[in-house]
Amino acid sequence: VTYKWLSYTLGVHVNQAKQMLYDYVERKRKENSGAQLHVTYLVAGNLLQDGYVCHKVAVVREDKLEAMKSKLSPITSVHVYSIQKALLKDSSPLYNTDYDIVKSNLQHCSKFSAIHCAAAVLRTPPDAPRAPAQSAPSHRDPSAAGVVNGHGPPAARPPPQQQRGIMGMFAAKAAAKPQDTPKETKAEAKEAPGVSATSSKPPIKNNIMNNFFGKAAMNKLKANSVPEQPKEEKEVVKPSVAVAEPESSPSSVAEKPGKKTESARIQQKDKRSKMKRTGGSDDEEERDPESVKKKRKRIKQLQSDSSDEEDVPPSPTAEEERAPSPPPVPALKTELEPASTEGSAGGRKRKRKRVLKSKMFIDEEEGCMGKTG
């Protein structure tokens, strides 16, 4: 039991924890209960070493305490570091205890410390597309001054941070990529809000995975994989973003939904997995009925809407107009329709290739992303 462990477990200030330990030791010793307690102390003070007055901080066993105290000339602090039943051979159990408890409380590790730093605030997310999706965390930052945040925002912080870091790397690549598929990016940008709005940990994890192979499969990926995810709520927000030209941030956001859709597909495939690669066709078949059905519906709707017939770039704008319109789901499907028709024109073959390839990526991803995920 170290003072830090006690402090975290009981939720008290570290100084109080140290005093509690001391109190306990004193009482037990007075009672003389027979249970041998071994105490380690922390001693700090000045010591002359190598010609320099060196400030030494040491953890010592009780029997060495007096010896250490005599060596230090002004002693700056002495307090109980830990109590244990058995005699410690070395200090590694102390370290391990502290390490474990700190690891489980990483987000507010300074809560019980004696020093409060007003400057330690969380970084506000810089990019605009993130702001609407994560407006909840961002407004917590102003209120974070002086107090380390509780569980919520820090918990949400690392995954988006990871995302952003990785996204940052790919944003550059995305910007460099020829934007000759603006329809894809726009269509996917529309997807971005829908998918990111409901982001929780598992999708984020998949998203990170997808970041890696998403860019490779990006060229082959057509937005027809998107229809699997009928999430439409944030469309209204995102059209404004989608209208903004595919610069680095929108394009990165655009990549994200592309990958999210991949993730959706992969998720489905994972669920049905344990199949051989050649069983990919089964995947296709199972998936196809629904998508075919949707496509059928969409085709009909498409034919009914003449505005969607021609080239796709105007289509996002047309979709945006339709976005506020009552049936968001069919609107989504129609918007994806132009892209998907072209995609499906390529036929199953392309999809199958894509499926296989992404599966391969997943295996590799699991191999090397398993730990960081």
Place this chain on the structure above:
Amino acid sequence: MFSEQAAPAAQGLLAPPSAESPTFPRVPVSGYSDCSQPFQLGERSFSRQYAHIYAVRLAGMRPGLERCARSQWGNDIALRKLSELKAGEKCCVVGTLFKAMQLQPSILQEISEEHNLVPQPPLPKYIQPSDELILEDELQRIKLEGAIDVQRLVTGTILAVYGSEQDDGRFLVEDHCFTDLPPSLPWNGPSSDRFVLLASGLGLGSVSGETLLSTQLLVDVVTGQLGAEGEQSCAAHITRVILAGNLLSQNTQSRDTINKAKYLTKKTQAASVEAVKMLDEILLQLCTSVPVDVMPGEFDPTNYTLPQQPLHRCMLPLASAYTTLHLVTNPYQANLDGVRFLGTSGQNITDIFKYSSMDNYLEILEWTLLAGHISPTAPDTLGCYPFYKSDPFILTECPHVYFCGNAPHFQSKLLQGKEGQRVLLVTVPDFNATQTACLINLRDLTCQPITFSGFGADNED
């Protein structure tokens, strides 16, 4: 300094729990500005030759040297270029030194492995009595002999020599001089005690785990969890922590995986991945409490050539969520509370150590300051980016604190310059080996080492 204020309340915590425990607010950050823009490389192009660096260095340091030469040897001495030398005439020449060393590892010798010649093993020092000094300027070179310490000087130094050319084509040196300390910056130091903690060589990821407790103790002292109340209130005066390089240990390099067969190394992770995760956790603990500047070092995952670029933020996801984490370049220059800090992670000093007879890291540090250049051996034996417009390693202003990381021992000295400059020279010891860090008091430019220790099975003190 750090300790005197803490002493009175030393035994306070050996008591029953008190009603409430004070928390001390950290001394607020005031006046921090990062001045290491010259060391940050934007677009990098390696298509240029390194000769430009020397040309720029010479051109940049020539005026200062000429001024020093005149002040030292009189206003009326003749300043000549090598091409204008006349035999027997006493004059002063400014140029770049080149030291021809027999033992210097050369790429040509490595290639000679193909001829089954034994490659040269790495030595601690490469100096030999037969080394020669050659002075080069823009057009010519000439051998130097005379009152000049061949063993002590290294390649790449710009200096002025005073002497005359002999008949056999060598230059007999009577005296030489360096640029001496650059002009000092105005002093705006704080009026109350402010401390900066300098540590380097944390060496995470090493095989032995003894230093982990010491590292944890260091973090605890800085974040205020350790120590009695007096000590904690003193720790609240620590305004900044600078980690000067080698955060990962040499064991994480795992260079031999290149030689192993692919099937053996396929599913293994680089050792640095675990180490970086550990580093992230430690940095998170520090960042919640104090601003931290992290400089990369020799074994850290960043580029090898100087100036090393900052570690990337995505490697430290937990810690980089806080604004108190600053990832900075190596060398690093910044203004903290009106005090100018300049320092490196030690690669430059170690390199000079290898090629010079100077043994004391503090001496080498002082010498680089007097020579006016952070790393004279830079393109020659130490990797460097091929600068061509300007050499950012030239010291144009005198810092108030000049440090180098990963030294074998802690040493510090307050240097007084001729024009009233005051520089605190600090060699920050390798924490992994010595469990020592440095506390610098900004008010009066003093430095105190701080050591941490646990107890081991063979504890004898």
